[in-house]
Amino acid sequence: MQNFVYYAPTKVVFGRDAEKKTGALIREQGCKKAMVVYGGGSVKRSGLLDRVLASLDESGVSHIELGGVVPNPRLSKVREGIGLVRREKADFLLSVGGGSVIDTAKAIGYGVPYEGDVWDFYTGKATAQASLPMGCVLTIAAAGSEMSNSSVITNEDGGLKRGCKNDLSRQRFAVLNPELTYSLPPYQTANGAVDIMMHTMERYFTTEKDLLLTDALAEGLMRTVMECAHTLRGDPENYAARANMMWASSLSHNGLMGCGTVEDWASHQIEHELSGMFDCSHGAGLAAIWASWARYVMDADCARFARFAVNVMGVPRGADDRATAERGIAAAEDFYRSIEMPTNIRELGYELSGEQINELAEKCTYYGTRTIGSFKKLGREDIVKIYEMARG
Ligand code: NZQ
Numbered sequence: 001m002q003n004f005v006y007y008a009p010t011k012v013v014f015g016r017d018a019e020k021k022t023g024a025l026i027r028e029q030g031c032k033k034a035m036v037v038y039g040g041g042s043v044k045r046s047g048l049l050d051r052v053l054a055s056l057d058e059s060g061v062s063h064i065e066l067g068g069v070v071p072n073p074r075l076s077k078v079r080e081g082i083g084l085v086r087r088e089k090a091d092f093l094l095s096v097g098g099g100s101v102i103d104t105a106k107a108i109g110y111g112v113p114y115e116g117d118v119w120d121f122y123t124g125k126a127t128a129q130a131s132l133p134m135g136c137v138l139t140i141a142a143a144g145s146e147m148s149n150s151s152v153i154t155n156e157d158g159g160l161k162r163g164c165k166n167d168l169s170r171q172r173f174a175v176l177n178p179e180l181t182y183s184l185p186p187y188q189t190a191n192g193a194v195d196i197m198m199h200t201m202e203r204y205f206t207t208e209k210d211l212l213l214t215d216a217l218a219e220g221l222m223r224t225v226m227e228c229a230h231t232l233r234g235d236p237e238n239y240a241a242r243a244n245m246m247w248a249s250s251l252s253h254n255g256l257m258g259c260g261t262v263e264d265w266a267s268h269q270i271e272h273e274l275s276g277m278f279d280c281s282h283g284a285g286l287a288a289i290w291a292s293w294a295r296y297v298m299d300a301d302c303a304r305f306a307r308f309a310v311n312v313m314g315v316p317r318g319a320d321d322r323a324t325a326e327r328g329i330a331a332a333e334d335f336y337r338s339i340e341m342p343t344n345i346r347e348l349g350y351e352l353s354g355e356q357i358n359e360l361a362e363k364c365t366y367y368g369t370r371t372i373g374s375f376k377k378l379g380r381e382d383i384v385k386i387y388e389m390a391r392g
């Protein structure tokens with residue numbers, strides 16, 4: 001087990017009607033003027049935005065709005081938000097939405113006190129030293145941004161999707177009302193299930209040993225997400241399933257599942273290039289490449305994949321770890337199919353050309369300057385092979 005630091009400072013306010021406390025939560029932070037960030041309109045249609053604004057009014061928190069954040073959120077919207085906060089002198093950022101909205105607010109938070117270009121934080125040219133305080137009202141269980149220290153922004157100039165990790169972006173509070181996710185289309189619920197699972201899988205597939213507790217937590221979380229995803233197919237307003245899925249979203253990506261492990265993240269890096277190029281949903285993109293990644297790297301530690309097969313996918317243990325591992329990967333693909341997620345890039349809706357594969361691999365290695373993954377280190381040629389296997 002590796003040494004680790006576990007830091008999860010976000011105050012979680014969980015349950016029915018939790019959004020009514022939003023104004024008081026902002027006041028608790030000593031803030032008086034919030035910029036409320038939201039997406040393409042779901043929070044207006046559902047009436048959530050009005051309820052949240054009413055809560056702010058009740059607590060004497062004034063507000064301005066920045067709507068129109070799109071999935072795979074764009075740098076131009078971040079810049080617009082930075083300008084607005086500076087002009088209006090807001091002192092708090094409140095996200096009402098999912099990962100795309102929260103990530104936009106995180107980037108705005110870094111950008112406001114910074115004199116240079118906020119994109120510097122996403123290229124690694126600079127490290128943010130300050131941020132505006134922020135909190136969120138979550139509407140989709142998926143990205144885990146509500147408790148993570150990361151944000152992912154797409155620069156329209158070149159379709160570059162890049163992440164930035166910094167504890168300054170931790171939300172001061174996360175309002176988690178599972179009922180707010182009842183209105184999700186089945187496709188978004190399924191995307192979320194895949195992403196939540198993957199945030200744990202990226203930490204679980206490690207060559208580290210003796211992770212008795214972390215492994216047990218991870219396996220329980222993954223089984224729970226699969227069960228809830230199946231329940232929600234036929235019963236989207238099942239409170240217990242929505243609630244467990246939402247809590248899994250936060251716990252999967254707040255660091256708990258990585259305590260003591262060496263994390264991998266190759267599948268995420270490979271997927272981010274896909275959603276950077278095609279603007280596909282992140283969860284579906286992960287489903288489309290995961291099994292190819294798994295088959296490519298499994299020989300680095302077949303026993304680990306066999307454990308996943310038995311303890312997560314419910315596959316009977318065979319005499320041979322490799323065969324058990326292979327059955328576990330196939331079972332994960334069956335799970336994706338059962339919630340109508342793709343298992344390759346063709347099913348995701350794209351026919352990849354050789355030229356596109358080369359471009360994706362180039363970008364994924366930051367133009368030859370890095371390898372990805374730790375379960376098995378992957379260079380450009382490995383990444384090309386995984387895209388080829390995932391082509392379908
Ligand atoms: O824009 P609106 O109209 O609100 O619609 C959204 C959007 O179209 C809709 N939606 C959200 N809540 C809803 C709803 N529709 C009906 N009812 C509701 N209650 O769902 C769509 C997707 O929203 P988005 O915020 O994009 O989803 P998600 O939370 O999956 O976020 C995805 C983004 O997060 C990044 C991804 O790469 C992607 O850009 N990630 C962020 C991470 C982080 N910050 O820690 C980690 C992840 O690995 C991930 O990379």
Ligand code: ZN
Binds near residue numbers: 143195199282
């Ligand atoms: Zn993810």
